[in-house]
Each structure stands twice: as structure tokens, then as C-alpha cells.
Amino acid sequence: xxxxxxxxxxxxxxxxxxxxxxxxxxxxxxxxxxxxxxxxxxxxxxxxxxxxxxxxxxxxxxxxxxxxxxxxxxxxxxxxxxxxxxxxxxxxxxxxxxxxxxxxxxxxxxxxxxxxxxxxxxxxxxxxxxxxxxxxxxxxxxxxxxxxxxxxxxxxxxxxxxxxxxxxxxxxxxxxxxxxxxxxxxxxxxxxxxxxxxxxxxxxxxxxxxxxxxxxxxxxxxxxxxxxxxxxxxxxxxxxxxxxxxxx
Numbered sequence: 001x002x003x004x005x006x007x008x009x010x011x012x013x014x015x016x017x018x019x020x021x022x023x024x025x026x027x028x029x030x031x032x033x034x035x036x037x038x039x040x041x042x043x044x045x046x047x048x049x050x051x052x053x054x055x056x057x058x059x060x061x062x063x064x065x066x067x068x069x070x071x072x073x074x075x076x077x078x079x080x081x082x083x084x085x086x087x088x089x090x091x092x093x094x095x096x097x098x099x100x101x102x103x104x105x106x107x108x109x110x111x112x113x114x115x116x117x118x119x120x121x122x123x124x125x126x127x128x129x130x131x132x133x134x135x136x137x138x139x140x141x142x143x144x145x146x147x148x149x150x151x152x153x154x155x156x157x158x159x160x161x162x163x164x165x166x167x168x169x170x171x172x173x174x175x176x177x178x179x180x181x182x183x184x185x186x187x188x189x190x191x192x193x194x195x196x197x198x199x200x201x202x203x204x205x206x207x208x209x210x211x212x213x214x215x216x217x218x219x220x221x222x223x224x225x226x227x228x229x230x231x232x233x234x235x236x237x238x239x240x241x242x243x244x245x246x247x248x
Contacts, residue, residue: 048135057128061159064125067118068160075115119153126152130202142204155201162194166227184224191220 130152134141142148166187173182195216196209
């Protein structure tokens with residue numbers, strides 16, 4: 001059965017399940033390019049379990065990225081920790097606790113074994129992203145092994161660096177001429193680049209960059225809206241959590 005035949009059958013099934021008075025309108029909508037595109041989009045969205053995967057990845061970002069940021073602050077010193085906490089936007093009292101802890105322990109707070117455990121644990125984010133990308137593009141997941149493990153670690157470290165770099169650049173750009181233009185152009189470029197680089201790394205080059213580019217551009221455009229909203233919401237959410245559950 002061809003794709004057109006499958007689309008015809010799907011449209012007929014949808015029309016058959018529609019109340020009789022709405023069937024002509026639904027049949028007309030589903031007979032258009034837009035209607036068929038929405039049908040395929042909805043079917044693929046359900047197929048890859050997008051909502052569940054998104055929630056899983058969001059949780060993995062929290063438990064993978066934050067420990068690496070704290071570890072980096074512990075190893076690199078108080079000046080770096082100030083830059084990191086500013087980039088993340090933690091509440092003031094949490095920042096004070098973090099600064100005190102790092103000042104007292106410095107790199108010994110983690111040690112070599114602790115650092116390795118944090119890095120290995122953080123690769124769970126890369127594995128979750130790999131499963132999501134493979135499902136979205138209907139590809140076989142790269143087999144686990146040493147040749148893949150470096151990609152997992154490289155991807156999560158790249159994401160950590162990207163998060164800090166974008167926030168730092170946004171603050172720098174605010175003091176430059178034509179800040180309004182650079183303020184959206186630089187983040188858009190970095191967001192598009194990271195949305196191409198991470199799948200390339202995790203899928204071991206199974207997809208060419210040109211296929212990833214349209215989705216990467218859409219991701220960059222969405223982030224132009226999401227980033228200012230998160231910059232306003234996240235600190236308040238963290239403060240509310242700190243008030244309710246405590247500073248840690």
C-alpha cells in the first residue's frame with residue numbers, strides 16, 4: 001500500500017467517526033494539503049510518544065546538567081561558580097549556600113571518583129536523547145560501546161557548555177551597539193547549531209546535517225520566545241521551591 005493509499009484510508013476512517021453534520025466540513029479539511037499534513041503530524045506525534053519523551057528528557061536535563069555545573073564550580077573556583085550561578089539563575093539564598101560549600105571544600109567536594117560518577121551518570125541524558133532521535137527519525141539506535149560512550153559524554157558536556165555560553169553571551173551583548181539585532185541573531189545561530197550538532201553526535205552521523213537544518217531552525221526560533229519566558233519564570237519557580245522544600 002502506497003503512502004497516498006494509507007492517507008486515503010486514514011481520512012476515510014476519521015470522516016466515518018465524525019458526527020454526520022460535521023462530515024462534509026471534515027472531509028473537505030482532510031482533503032486539503034494542510035489537513036493531511038496535520039493528520040500525519042498528529043499520527044507521528046503519538047507514534048514517538050512525544051509528550052512522555054519530552055518529560056523524561058526534561059527530568060534528565062535537571063539531574064545531569066546541574067550536577068556537572070556544580071562540579072565545574074567546585075573544581076574551577078569561586079569566581080567560576082559565581083558565573084555559573086548567575087547563568088542558571090538560582091535564588092540568592094541558594095547561591096550563598098553553594099558558595100559557602102564550595103569555598104570550604106573546593107575540588108575535594110568531588111574528587112576524581114566523584115567526578116567520574118557525575119560524568120557517567122550524566123550520560124543518561126544522552127541515552128534518552130538518542131532514543132528520542134532514533135524514534136523520531138525511525139533509525140536504529142547505535143549499539144552501546146566505547147566508540148559510542150564518548151559521543152554520550154561529548155553531547156552532555158556540549159549541552160552544559162552551550163547553556164552557560166548562551167546566557168553569558170546574552171549579558172555581554174546587552175552592552176554592545178545594535179544590541180537588539182545581536183540579541184536575537186547570536187542566540188538563534190547557537191541554538192540552530194546545537195540542534196544540529198547533538199543529533200549528529202548521538203546518531204553517529206546516520207543523518208546528514210541538511211536534514212536536521214529545518215528542525216534546528218524551528219528550534220532556534222522557538223527558543224527566541226522560550227528563553228525570555230524561562231528567564232522570568234525559572235528564578236521564581238526556584239525561589240518558590242526553596243521556600244517550600246528548603247534551600248538544597
